[in-house]
Amino acid sequence: MAHGPATLADGWGKYISRWVFTTNHKDIGTLYLWFSFAMFIMGGAFAMIIRAELFQPGMQLIKPEFFNQMTTMHGLVMVFGAIMPAFVGLANWLIPMMIGAPDMALPRMNNLSFWILPFAFAILTSTLFMEGGGPNFGWTFYAPLSTTYAPDTVNYFIFGVHIMGASSIMGSINIIATVMNMRAPGMTYMKMPLFVWTWVITAFLLVAVMPVLAGAVTMMLMDINFGTSFFDAAGGGDPVLFQHVFWFFGHPEVYIIILPAFGVVSQIIPTFSRKPLFGYSSMVYATAAIAFLSFVVWAHHMFTVGMPIAGELYFMYATMLIAVPTGVKVFNWITTMYRGSLTFETPMLFSIAFVILFTFGGFTGMMLSIAAADMQYHDTYFVVAHFHYVMVAGAVFSGTAAVYYWLPKWCGKMYNETMGKVQFWIAFIGFNITFMPQHFLGLAGMPRRYADYGLQFADWNMVSSIGAFMYGGAQILFLFNVIRTIGWGKPTDDPQVWEGAEGLEWTLPTPAPYHTFATPPEVK
Amino acid sequence: MPARPKNRMLLVKLTALAAAMFVFAIFVLPPLYDLFCEITGIGGKTDGAYTAVAVEVDTSRDIEVQFVATNNATMPWDFYPIEERVIVHPGESRAVAFYAHNRTGQDMLGQAIPNVLPNNAADYFHKTECFCFNNQPLAAGESAELDLVFIVDPDLPASVNTVTLSYTMFDITDRTAVQVSQVQ
Numbered sequence: 001m002a003h004g005p006a007t008l009a010d011g012w013g014k015y016i017s018r019w020v021f022t023t024n025h026k027d028i029g030t031l032y033l034w035f036s037f038a039m040f041i042m043g044g045a046f047a048m049i050i051r052a053e054l055f056q057p058g059m060q061l062i063k064p065e066f067f068n069q070m071t072t073m074h075g076l077v078m079v080f081g082a083i084m085p086a087f088v089g090l091a092n093w094l095i096p097m098m099i100g101a102p103d104m105a106l107p108r109m110n111n112l113s114f115w116i117l118p119f120a121f122a123i124l125t126s127t128l129f130m131e132g133g134g135p136n137f138g139w140t141f142y143a144p145l146s147t148t149y150a151p152d153t154v155n156y157f158i159f160g161v162h163i164m165g166a167s168s169i170m171g172s173i174n175i176i177a178t179v180m181n182m183r184a185p186g187m188t189y190m191k192m193p194l195f196v197w198t199w200v201i202t203a204f205l206l207v208a209v210m211p212v213l214a215g216a217v218t219m220m221l222m223d224i225n226f227g228t229s230f231f232d233a234a235g236g237g238d239p240v241l242f243q244h245v246f247w248f249f250g251h252p253e254v255y256i257i258i259l260p261a262f263g264v265v266s267q268i269i270p271t272f273s274r275k276p277l278f279g280y281s282s283m284v285y286a287t288a289a290i291a292f293l294s295f296v297v298w299a300h301h302m303f304t305v306g307m308p309i310a311g312e313l314y315f316m317y318a319t320m321l322i323a324v325p326t327g328v329k330v331f332n333w334i335t336t337m338y339r340g341s342l343t344f345e346t347p348m349l350f351s352i353a354f355v356i357l358f359t360f361g362g363f364t365g366m367m368l369s370i371a372a373a374d375m376q377y378h379d380t381y382f383v384v385a386h387f388h389y390v391m392v393a394g395a396v397f398s399g400t401a402a403v404y405y406w407l408p409k410w411c412g413k414m415y416n417e418t419m420g421k422v423q424f425w426i427a428f429i430g431f432n433i434t435f436m437p438q439h440f441l442g443l444a445g446m447p448r449r450y451a452d453y454g455l456q457f458a459d460w461n462m463v464s465s466i467g468a469f470m471y472g473g474a475q476i477l478f479l480f481n482v483i484r485t486i487g488w489g490k491p492t493d494d495p496q497v498w499e500g501a502e503g504l505e506w507t508l509p510t511p512a513p514y515h516t517f518a519t520p521p522e523v524k
Numbered sequence: 525m526p527a528r529p530k531n532r533m534l535l536v537k538l539t540a541l542a543a544a545m546f547v548f549a550i551f552v553l554p555p556l557y558d559l560f561c562e563i564t565g566i567g568g569k570t571d572g573a574y575t576a577v578a579v580e581v582d583t584s585r586d587i588e589v590q591f592v593a594t595n596n597a598t599m600p601w602d603f604y605p606i607e608e609r610v611i612v613h614p615g616e617s618r619a620v621a622f623y624a625h626n627r628t629g630q631d632m633l634g635q636a637i638p639n640v641l642p643n644n645a646a647d648y649f650h651k652t653e654c655f656c657f658n659n660q661p662l663a664a665g666e667s668a669e670l671d672l673v674f675i676v677d678p679d680l681p682a683s684v685n686t687v688t689l690s691y692t693m694f695d696i697t698d699r700t701a702v703q704v705s706q707v708q
């Protein structure tokens with residue numbers, strides 16, 4: 001084992017420094033994935049606290065101040081700590097193997113971009129234990145809630161956001177450089193697997209908008225500490241400006257979350273349909289179109305701020321336009337399955353659920369994009385239901401599918417299929433029990449982000465909480481299944497793992513060796 | 525080019541893009557937003573001090589100007605317009621006043637922020653003199669009449685017959701402690 005990675009057998013010191021100083025894309029991918037799972041558990045725990053409090057009307061378990069910190073931290077941790085790092089982890093593991101590169105283009109920066117992330121979240125989480133409590137202004141941190149009325153710990157929050165922004169930007173630059181410069185001979189752009197395509201486009205989105213987020217928190221910092229008035233009307237500023245800056249980042253951000261998920265299911269569905277992906281090039285163009293449109297629709301989050309009618313109409317139509325390329329994608333996934341010889345292994349189940357539930361979330365998005373109707377839906381549980389259908393049944397389901405799909409390739413062991421399927425059904429049913437009723441609550445007028453609610457909302461809230469506990473339980477099963485696989489799974493050395501799998505990563509030995517494609521493969 | 529220098533080049537370019545977007549967010553977006561609001565009149569922001577030009581008073585039109593005064597958040601002052609509405613002819617210069625009283629036992633500093641509705645009237649509502657151009661120091665228990673002189677532009681769109689001018693009074697005592705001592 002001269003050049004292999006240090007294992008526990010080499011002693012703790014060597015083993016720990018392997019992980020701390022690693023520049024290997026597979027190691028860093030693993031670190032990202034475990035970190036993201038840890039954040040997923042933490043954000044999930046916050047969600048359980050929220051749903052436990054909302055189980056019944058009235059205040060039972062926690063104080064309203066703490067409730068606000070929980071909703072805020074849940075959103076921040078899930079978006080920036082769980083979903084985004086999960087996909088960066090997948091990118092690290094898979095992109096070099098998919099395009100025939102020996103490693104990422106900038107391995108040392110890769111190490112840095114991961115290792116600053118735990119610090120960002122340690123800082124953010126530590127505010128919960130400080131005087132004044134953690135951030136309590138919602139994950140969208142609208143000024144003046146996050147400036148004039150913020151707890152004193154807001155400066156830690158700002159620092160944390162800066163660090164994770166820097167991490168994302170470095171990660172994205174690395175991915176772009178890898179894809180543009182490190183492809184194996186013959187791997188032209190239009191031969192790249194869709195996961196790679198969706199990730200480069202995502203990386204460009206990230207490089208363009210994470211600095212805008214950094215700008216938003218920097219302006220907050222200056223308003224709070226240095227007497228400027230970007231967002232303060234008393235000094236000639238405008239709180240509505242904050243919302244424009246935030247959503248100029250925020251809407252592309254939701255596509256940053258979903259595009260790599262599109263990539264994942266575009267890999268999995270053809271495998272278990274035993275057919276090539278239908279409409280490959282239209283998938284690429286649709287992804288690019290969605291990314292472009294995501295820059296020009298941000299104010300659909302702000303229909304109620306008092307925009308002039310021309311603005312309302314423009315943002316309404318532009319938002320509806322996004323449904324066209326999105327529809328192309330859904331059509332292609334379904335057509336790929338049509339007349340395929342389908343089998344329903346766990347990754348496929350999660351992918352099919354993704355297609356169905358994501359489309360449902362897209363439909364509620366269309367409802368929200370109607371400016372006149374959004375006056376009623378805005379800031380109700382209907383919006384909460386909408387974005388959990390696209391983010392949980394979208395991004396999280398696809399991430400789960402990805403782990404099951406590539407886990408055998410990563411560690412050379414098969415997961416337990418029965419347990420995977422049980423997890424899927426608990427997650428699928430639990431998810432719908434949680435979030436379907438939230439549509440009804442929202443339409444009936446229940447506002448989001450409150451610790452208590454009127455009695456008329458009691459029944460559906462109880463149902464929703466029960467579903468949430470179910471969904472949470474499914475994640476414990478997931479963790480158990482993954483650990484069981486790595487430790488005690490049935491060994492396999494079939495390079496292809498799945499009968500219908502295509503692509504360079506499946507030509508490598510199973511488990512994937514520590515260094516792969518030291519000499520680039522020939523792509524025909 | 526071999527991969528390493530190519531990667532460096534790309535790293536430099538993309539970092540520059542990220543830096544440019546950061547600069548864009550802080551130094552371009554806010555002025556752009558203000559400019560956009562000014563051009564379109566959205567947000568009801570009024571201009572600064574206006575130097576009156578000789579125009580003919582349009583006695584054929586009566587415009588009702590309403591005044592609204594609001595305290596922001598925890599501002600404890602009494603603050604209201606002495607006349608709630610006046611009728612003016614476009615082109616005519618008119619002086620009105622607001623009343624402000626600091627009921628607390630503490631010297632305070634206020635700042636009034638104006639806003640005009642409907643939006644398309646904002647560009648045609650000129651203030652030649654306004655207390656809102658400066659901040660307002662009021663000693664403990666002190667009260668003051670705050671002056672405003674305005675002209676409604678004869679070019680005010682024909683569809684507008686009523687203009688509402690609203691002021692929100694902000695407490696800026698803490699923020700500019702230095703300024704307070706200068707003003708007094």
Ligand code: HEM
Pocket residue numbers: 140254255257258300301319320322323326361362363364365366368369370374377378379383386387390391394395
């Ligand atoms: C056809 C596609 C979509 C349309 C038309 C759409 C439309 C909208 C609209 C109009 C709102 C604002 C609702 C309101 O606040 O009143 C909204 C909120 C939201 N959407 Fe979507 N959406 C779509 C897809 C997505 C996707 C793919 C994601 C993320 C993966 C997403 C994530 C969100 C989030 C996070 C919010 C709420 C933000 C907040 O206020 O906290 N949406 N959507």
Ligand SMILES: [Cu+2]
Pocket residue numbers: 250251254297298300301
């Ligand atoms: Cu959006």
